[in-house]
Amino acid sequence: MNARGRFSMRFVQVWRRNLIVYKRIWKVNFLPPMLEPIFYLTAFGLGLGSLVKTVPYQGEQVDYMSFIAPGLIASAVMWQSFFETTFASFVRMFYQKTFDAMLSTPLTLEEVIIGEIVWGATKAFIASILVLCVVAAFGGAHLPGALLVPPVAFLGGLAFACAGMCFTGVTPSIDMFNLPMFLFITPMFLFSGTFFPLDNLPAWAGLAAKITPLYHLTSLIRELCLGRLGADAWLSLAYLAAFTALAAALSLRAMRRRLVR
Amino acid sequence: MNAVIEAVGLRKCFGTFTAVDGVSFRVEAGSVFGLLGPNGAGKTTTIRILYGFSPLTEGRVTVFGLDIAAHHREIKARIGVCQQDNTLDPDLSVEQNLLVFAGYFLMDAKIAAGRARELLSFFALDGKRKAKVMELSGGMIRRLMLARALINSPELLILDEPTTGLDPQSRHQLWDKLTELKAAGLTILLTTHYMEEAARLCDTLVIVDHGKILVQGSPAELIRDHAGRFVLEIEGRDPQTRRFAKESGLRYDLLEQRVILYSDGDEASLEEARRAFCPAACLTRQASLEDVFLRLTGRELRE
Known part of the structure; x- marks a missing residue:
């Protein structure tokens, strides 16, 4: 079958399978994205914020709570989608043999993987709404810009889900996911402008941060939450789209190599 | 007779290892065809080729007269596959396993629900509709795998070691079900280690070893000629x-x-x-x- 025949809307069925499983215990699934930002906003926003008060951001003084709140949405997006297409997809692929069963039906490998990736992005989308609600309760979201946060989170979710799937395509065992977690995800979480403006870093470190997808997702969501949308936002949007396209292509290649033998 | 599967000169190499080495056979419509051989003979590899999972190194397979290399989506829509491993979805209930699987075939939800009910009753799993897969016994797992492979009303059923690891009661029950399906006109291809199973179910069988077919014939012919x-x-x-x-x-x-x-x-x-x-x-x-x-x-x- 030529490459074109491998893609169809049938991937929605894979996505639907994951949604059905998610809905079975949705209350439990809702907890982490709800509780985590509450913890962070209390600890950093209220605790640290009372010392820091405001931070300089793009020539303005922004109060600390409003500064970190968008960062928390972005990192929730990252964790949710990256975790889904690494640990969760690996369990389905390797231990549960769910992919094997799917591949005995008219589904193609490409549709299975895209279904998984879009599902990862969907979890990020749901999480972004939950975190946004918490953030809004703390007074850290401006309307109407905040309404655009979930669709942007979906795009960010696609980017990180594709990145996760690349690792799943090459990892020898589930334990090895600790490697990208500590070398890729955790440093991004700490150094992509979630907790402090990048201007406070040495120039090289700031530059390094600016090539990560989380930096662009964070600044995009921050612009929306602060109720402004500069030229940089469009650049970040283009960056995320390009990152997603590249990582999607790489992940499909890796998974085809891994599974089609 | 109409051939449902026609395999000509199948070869499959993994690096320098040749798992299937020039295998040819025909499976006639409405017959049960057995693929026998010791571990590592190339049975599962052959089966994976037949349902389009593994691309061929060499050779040609047509299923329903369609070339597997070009039409695998159409072919897979018309076959049912029961893999050797338990590939049931542990995150879903017994009934959901069937309904979600029907979704992969883009079956209409109403038709799928009716078909699932039918199959659960045929395989004596009515009482377990809401049960989780983890709660099922080995025999029930096999029956559910078989039920799931039949959800799309396939014209060809492919079974990879359907009764391995089952107790005699479950095995005989499964044989009865397979005999019933055969009587209803389903074409079946199966692999097995159990000669009694092959002798009982198969019209034609091949014995393969080291990727090659050693003999081919009906169980009675093979016994007469070789033992x-x-x-x-x-x-x-x-x-x-x-x-x-x-x-x-x-x-x-x-x-x-x-x-x-x-x-x-x-x-x-x-x-x-x-x-x-x-x-x-x-x-x-x-x-x-x-x-x-x-x-x-x-x-x-x-x-």
């Missing part, structure tokens, strides 16, 4: 017995602790040997497919 009718097993390592075997003109096997004689005639043709050597422990029995299998693939362990 004869009756078998005498004489225990012990008595050299006289061994000499007799070599000079008897009968087919024989000399094992470490046993001599086996195969006769094409009736039981009487083994009488001479029986009288001469059977103060020791002896067993006279009908020749079976297991004799054919062991004679052709050898008795060494495969690991």
Whole structure:
């Protein structure tokens, strides 16, 4: 079958399978994205914020709570989608043999993987709404810009889900996911402008941060939450789209190599 | 007769290892076709080729007259596959396993629900509709796998070791179900290690080893041609017995602790040997497919 025949809307069925499983215990699934930002906003926003008060951001003084709140949405997006297409997809692929069963039906490998990736992005989308609600309760979201946060989170979710799937395509065992977690995800979480403006870093470190997808997702969501949308936002949007396209292509290649033998 | 599967010169290499080496066969519509062989003979690889999972290194497969390389989506829509491993979805209930699977075939939800009900009752799983897969016994898991493979009302059912690891009750129950499906006109291809299963279910079978087909035929033909009718097993390592075997003109096997004689005639043709050597422990029995299998693939362990 030529490459074109491998893609169809049938991937929605894979996505639907994951949604059905998610809905079975949705209350439990809702907890982490709800509780985590509450913890962070209390600890950093209220605790640290009372010392820091405001931070300089793009020539303005922004109060600390409003500064970190968008960062928390972005990192929730990252964790949710990256975790889904690494640990969760690996369990389905390797231990549960769910992919094997799917591949005995008219589904193609490409549709299975895209279904998984879009599902990862969907979890990020749901999480972004939950975190946004918490953030809004703390007074850290401006309307109407905040309404655009979930669709942007979906795009960010696609980017990180594709990145996760690349690792799943090459990892020898589930334990090895600790490697990208500590070398890729955790440093991004700490150094992509979630907790402090990048201007406070040495120039090289700031530059390094600016090539990560989380930096662009964070600044995009921050612009929306602060109720402004500069030229940089469009650049970040283009960056995320390009990152997603590249990582999607790489992940499909890796998974085809891994599974089609 | 119409061929449902036509495989010509299948070859599949993994690096320098050739798992399937020039295999050709036909599966006629409405028949049960068995693929037998020791572990590592290439059975599962062949099956994975047939349902379009593994691309061929060389050769050509048509299913329903369609080339698998070009039409695998259409072909897979019309077949049911029951894999060797338990590939049921542990995150879903018994019924959801069927309904979600029906979704992969883009079946209409109403039709799927009706079909699922039918299959659960056919496989005596009605009482377990809401159960989780983890709560099922080995026999139920197999039955659910089979039910799931039939959700799309396939014209061809592919079974990879359907009864491995089952207790005799479950195995016989599954055989009954497969016989019923066969009577309803379904074409079935199966692999198995159990010769009794193959002899009972298959119209035609092939024995493969090291990726090649050794023999092909109906179970009765294969037994007649390769083992004869009756078998005498004489225990012990008595050299006289061994000499007799070599000079008897009968087919024989000399094992470490046993001599086996195969006769094409009736039981009487083994009488001479029986009288001469059977103060020791002896067993006279009908020749079976297991004799054919062991004679052709050898008795060494495969690991």
